[in-house]
Amino acid sequence: MAKVIVVGGGFAGIAAATALAEKGINVELLESRGFLGGRVYSTENPSFPAPLDNGPHLFMGCYHETWKLFKRLNCSGSFKTIDPLRLSWLLPGGQKASLQCAPLPAPFHLIWGLFTTNAFPWKEKISLIKALMYFSKKPFKIKPEIKTISQFMNFTGQGPRSRELFWIPLCNAVMNVSVNLAPIRGFGEVLHRVFFGSRHDSSLVLTDKPLSEIGFKEVPVYLKDHQGSVHFHEGVQSFKVSTNTFEVITRSGQTYCGDALIWAVPPTSLTALWPKNDWQAIQTLPQLGKSPILSVHLIVSKTLINDHLVGLVGSHFEWVFNRNAHWDYPGEGQYLSLVASAADSLSRQTEKELVNLVMQELKDRLPASFTWEVLHAKVTREMAATFIWTSEADKLRLPCETPYPQVFLAGDWTDTGLPATIEGACLSGHRAAQKVISYLKMI
Ligand SMILES: Cc1cc2nc3c(=O)[nH]c(=O)nc-3n(C[C@H](O)[C@H](O)[C@H](O)COP(=O)(O)OP(=O)(O)OC[C@H]3O[C@@H](n4cnc5c(N)ncnc54)[C@H](O)[C@@H]3O)c2cc1C
Secondary structure, eight states: OOEEEEEOOSHHHHHHHHHHHHTTOEEEEEOSSSSSOTTOOEEOOTTSSSOEESSOOEEETTOHHHHHHHHHTTOTTSEEEEOSOEEEEEOTTSOEEEEEOOSSSTTHHHHHHHHHOSSSOHHHHHHHHHHHHTTSSSSOOOOTTOOBHHHHHHHTTOOHHHIIIIIHHHHHHHHSSOTTTSBHHHHHHHHHHHHSSOGGGGOEEEESSOGGGSSTTHHHHHHHHTTOEEETTOOEEEEEEOSSOEEEEETTSOEEOOSEEEEOSOHHHHHHHSOTTSOHHHHTGGGGOOEEEEEEEEEESSOOOOSSEEEETTSSSOEEEEHHHHHOOOSSSEEEEEEESSOGGGTTSOHHHHHHHHHHHHHHHSOTTOOOOEEEEEEEEEEEEEOOOOTGGGGTSOOSBOSSTTEEEOSTTSSOSSOSSHHHHHHHHHHHHHHHHHHHHHO
């Protein structure tokens, strides 16, 4: 039986390892930490009465590779789906806006939603629909000189409301990069998948429990049932490779080798591990950069929000996740998690400053008659949440293949054509598994 080593137990590594195991291949998955999930996890903190996600994670109906993975692990039931898509926003001064798509086939579900929403004036609705139509069919017919989302918004005459409620918060959430840097073609790929597939593709999907409980515990069982295993606390420390063989040596001193190897670790880890002076492209990976995501988790004395997810227009924190609605949080008060993406400007603020900022921004957007207080607050920071996807970064994102035919790459930063998301990670993992299977057939 062929044996494959997968290094890194985030979504990319898990997707690759389980896809290979499904095909009868013996897989050893090496993970440096004591748990799987990589950048998707939750923790307990004695000063906060509920589990804390490292940051709210939103899934979408169009995450086809991700759903394939969850189906394989037999845990498709850990989610709540909002289908047809519904979005609502709180504006400064206590105004509300909402968009409710219709139970119609795509894209008519969205066109109906845009026609009937109170979120945008008529002129802006028309220019938003016209702009979205650029992404209805591939290849996208956008002039080569229009590179960023900002340039595209200017070119298509997007008004202030559609910028504030649609383009900016969606870009931040999906790309974790500001509209001034994020490439329009990459964002267009997301818009194409979300709005021009099936209606279900644009549904929002939220976990119905903390992130650590959504299926990672099933992975060791799945691999064991398929003659493989997960090795926790096995951080790879060094890597030797030649034309047909390889060895990875872990911090515990174990050596692992096999017929093929998949690296599913973040780019900076790969640069540190790859033999020096061997492959120049690996040395340039740190230039992909790091973009932070900050989350402020609050338990407030009253119910402030009824929807699952609400946009905070003009705020540093673009979205509020309502844990009572999707986790059925049973404790006292309401559990809200507010998220700030591409949050460089906030990343050095103290917990107290961030909590005060969030409270002020919420107060500015809720009716003045509301009186409420914060019972508990906690901040989670992910300083390297994603790489910074710009047009230039496209040249740095690497393909699955390496100069060594038995060594492959996976990870949300590889050249999937998607932003650094769970779906990008799963796509890269499944793609790497497919390449390994083709390679094993050849040897
Ligand atoms: C706060 C936050 C919010 C986010 N929100 C969303 C969202 O709403 N929707 C969405 O789709 N995506 C979101 N993302 C992005 C998403 O989490 C990532 O794109 C995805 O999880 C990346 O998976 P990965 O497997 O490529 O990498 P990782 O998850 O980073 O996995 C890499 C793994 O490799 C391990 N590793 C590293 N070095 C070694 C070594 N030397 N030896 C062994 N193991 C090693 C690490 O411990 C880790 O487990 C968010 C990310 C963050 C941080």
